Amino acid sequence: MMRPSAMSEIVLYQTADGEIKIDTVFHDETIWLTQAKMAELFNVKRPAVTKHLKNIFESGELDEQVVSSIMAHTTQHGAINGKTQTKKIKYYNLDAIIAVGYNLAGRAATFTMAESNSDV
Helix, strand or coil: CECHHHCEEEEECCCCCCCCCEEEEEECCEEEECHHHHHHHHCCCHHHHHHHHHHHHHHCCCCHHHHEEEEEEEEECCCCCCCEEEEEEEEEEHHHHHHHHHHHHHHHHHHHHHHHHHCC
16 A cells, blocks of 8 residues: 655646646656546546446456555544544556546547537
């Protein structure tokens, strides 16, 4: 299990024109995102990312054991002052991020193409 504190973190902030900010983790020469951060990156809801990852793994396009890792995050406990809590969160590497983006873009491109063909 990887600990984010042992890795480099990349944080992209929201720009003045409203672009999205994405907090990422950089480890082993790749970027890692959670499903929630992928949803934010691709401007979709998390269930869409979950569905595409499931299809990617079931089809054998990628091996979940290779492209995902559970990382431990320690944060301040919300209800008890001075106490910390550790959560285990699943992250996906750049290969999985690209595959999800490709699947999402393919769906959007197919929809756009179908729309333009119906106008002919």
